[in-house]
């Protein structure tokens with residue numbers, strides 16, 4: 223079980239908006255999970271990318287006065303350069319306009335058509351362009367799309383349909399049998415509720431006369447496929463392209479609650495029709511709310527990751543996002559709260575500990591580590607970090623990143639208290655007590671080393687700076703779980719302190 227490979231995916235982002243907070247959050251979660259599991263020896267592949275076909279993109283391109291492909295090239299490039307600039311890693315970036323993806327979608331369509339699960343029919347329905355899907359009357363709230371708050375457009379035309387209803391019962395039974403298929407549980411319950419009503423069939427095409435910007439159906443050149451059928455298949459087409467099909471079905475799809483239905487209903491039934499096993503887990507996060515309501519360009523409250531990095535440093539932004547949001551629930555974004563976390567937890571908690579310890583190391587021992595000694599209070603410090611590691615591992619497995627960080631910062635509090643209680647700065651006034659001072663500081667350097675390792679998935683830049691200050695190149699931090707007291711070879715020296723997190727005094731309005 224614990225050696226299974228892991229395949230993490232983010233949603234493919236529409237190229238009608240530039241990278242903002244929401245895109246950043248889910249991509250960050252993918253980055254954290256990949257770093258975390260790799261450090262624990264697991265094989266990991268991560269995928270992200272852009273969703274480039276459909277009405278929305280065609281409209282955005284027209285508004286910008288360029289061809290859809292040129293528009294998609296620019297915005298897709300912006301996603302890649304932004305992730306690069308903020309240090310998010312991923313193994314592959316897929317674009318739904320990539321030739322291999324287009325060919326894959328066509329072959330799956332041909333296959334499902336040949337098996338009889340795609341049919342031609344006429345349809346009249348309520349369509350939301352924002353969601354790129356038809357709505358059933360009962361899904362609307364006061365007659366408008368609950369997400370975009372617009373009255374859907376009535377569209378009547380002849381189209382191709384995927385016989386989704388044929389798989390409803392199998393999907394329901396699977397979801398009953400596999401409680402961990404959709405997490406957190408509230409979202410699984412939402413989907414089970416959806417499945418109590420008939421889900422109907424899925425319209426999967428658009429006539430080219432209405433929309434040409436899509437993938438042409440292999441069995442009718444007058445039509446292109448509907449966005450979701452195209453976009454969802456990316457999770458498999460990428461693996462096929464990379465020659466990594468052994469990673470299917472190890473997929474953990476990270477998505478926001480806005481796209482739950484396509485991922486929890488359309489996607490598994492498409493997989494069933496294509497004869498493929500279902501993904502491992504659908505991990506659904508909540509939304510970031512802004513104080514002034516929904517984040518939007520017109521309100522001018524769009525949070526751009528590069529602005530946040532420039533203002534506070536990327537690690538402080540990462541910390542805030544991961545510490546503030548309970549995965550699955552909504553959270554409110556506030557720069558005031560971000561600055562409080564930065565000054566409180568990061569500068570006072572972690573930064574202060576590192577600078578005190580490294581400063582004393584310099585002052586008393588020119589940085590050179592002294593031997594450990596068996597003392598009862600020291601054991602409590604070790605135990606606090608061992609406990610933090612256990613808790614952190616369990617919480618990350620549950621996607622409770624806020625709890626994982628809380629556990630680690632509890633141990634850091636403990637370390638700060640240990641400094642006060644053992645008072646090495648007082649002991650050092652008596653020459654005879656210097657061996658004890660050396661032992662205390664060695665304990666604290668171990669605490670900082672373990673912190674660097676445990677914090678790496680969340681705050682990678684801090685981890686490597688901390689490693690450097692401790693006198694290690696980052697790769698030499700050693701294995702996670704290296705016994706306490708064995709990390710520093712004889713004569714090893716730490717470096718003089720440098721502030722890890724300068725405090726921020728002014729909070730922008």
Ligand code: MSP
Nearest residue numbers: 233234235236244245248273453454477478509510
């Ligand atoms: N293209 C589709 C997804 C296709 S997946 C095969 C799409 N794209 S999107 O650009 O709109 O991105 C949606 C995702 O961005 C959400 O599911 C969520 O992960 C993230 N977020 C966008 N806005 C968000 C917030 N305000 N808060 C948190 N994340 C949200 O849907």
